[in-house]
Amino acid sequence: MSFNPSSSSDDSQPETDIAALTSTMHIGSIANLARNSYSRVIKETVPCMVNSKYIVGTDHIVWPIYFEDGAQWIIRIPQRDCSPLLEKNLQANIDVMNFIGAHTMIPLPRIYGYSTNVDNPLGRPYVFMQLMPGKLLWERWFDPEWFIERRRRTIFRSLAEYLCQLNRFELPALGTIQIDPISQVLSVGPILPTPESVDEEHASGTANKGPYFSVTKYFHNELTPKIKNEEDEILKADLISLRMFIRILVDPALDGPPFVLQRPDLHLQNILVDVEGNITGLIDWDGVCLSSPRQNGYAGYPSWITRDWDPL
Structure with a gap:
């Protein structure tokens, strides 16, 4: 997976706030916590290395983690301070992500461990997730040598096959x-x-x-x-x-039920593909805990293929 280390996609977040948050995050503490979480998964202890070059997203800061046996994780830490509301939102999203992961073949990140509050060695909420394989679609989409008709069709077919798996879940209300x-x-x-x-x-x-x-x-x-x-x-x-x-x-x-599950944020930077255009990962499922109208749920078009919405 490609990263843009120590860069921000959210100009509204003051750099001083980011600096203050990251200064409290000790790489050694993250590594110890990741190692302990992984040992609960595989029943043995494997050393790991945390990349000190973090990634700043809209709402989270992310550090990549690499284990000696080849496993690759990330840790996502919310930029906002912990609150009862943040705890509820985090837990609701984690629950729905785990549900989708257990009942579909959609390649979303597996969650290995988390804390929704500050009662942990880091003193902040966090989520350990699988680092998904592949290359970000925005790095492929505008490459004229790579982006040929066969791969374009593969991207759309692969994306449609995964998102259609959400059609089996219906909900009685919006909430x-x-x-x-x-x-x-x-x-x-x-x-x-x-x-x-x-x-x-x-x-x-x-x-x-x-x-x-x-x-x-x-x-x-x-x-x-x-x-x-x-x-x-x-x-x-x-x-x-x-x-x-x-x-x-x-x-x-x-206008009425049934309502459906949300799809992830289908921005080009949240879709990973292999060299042939097969989808290998869909990331950024924030907000998936809310049900959606059918016309705006999993079957909605990504904005990057609707030129009337995104002409540039």
Whole structure:
């Protein structure tokens, strides 16, 4: 897998915050924790090396980890400080990722260990994941020598075959997916606000929303408090107009259940392929714990093949 070490894809995150976080992360502590986690998996101790060149993503900082027996992991550490809401979001996403990994052949990263709180040697939440094989698609897609028709078709076929495996799971409502640990039956609870939106949503009284049994109802409830709290009259008028068009925008045949699982963030940098274009890994499953309308779920087109959405 290719990395862009010590680089950031999120200009909104101050460099001082990144520096402060990474300065508290000791490579030796990460290595000890990874070694102990791996020993619980294979029942023996294998030395490892942590790459000191970290990768900065939108919400996480990542360190690659290499074991002497050839196993390769990453550790993902959230940039945001720990909070009860962050703990719930992390656990919900981990549960759904593990469920998808156990019930499909989709090549998503296997989770080897995690902590959703600060009660661990690192003092921050973390997740150990498999480092997926292959090369990032964005490194292949614009290479005219590699990107021939046969490989283009292989990419689309491979991606469609994997994502279609999510069609076997249906949900009764829009909300946070809950999984019974014994029966593995899926149910849906209220929508957890993201850590980024929690202050806004608590201020507007929209925290812990749902579950919703209608897409129209969901959009209506999303827009109403925003209209109420918007001070700019022009923006408020735009939001009111948008609310008026909800019933036109939503296909009545797709307004209610069943709802479906989300797909991962299908950005070119989150898809890994082999030399022939077969998908070897789909990464960045953040937000997969929320159920989705059918028209916006696993069957949605990636933005990089819809030129009307992404003309450049």
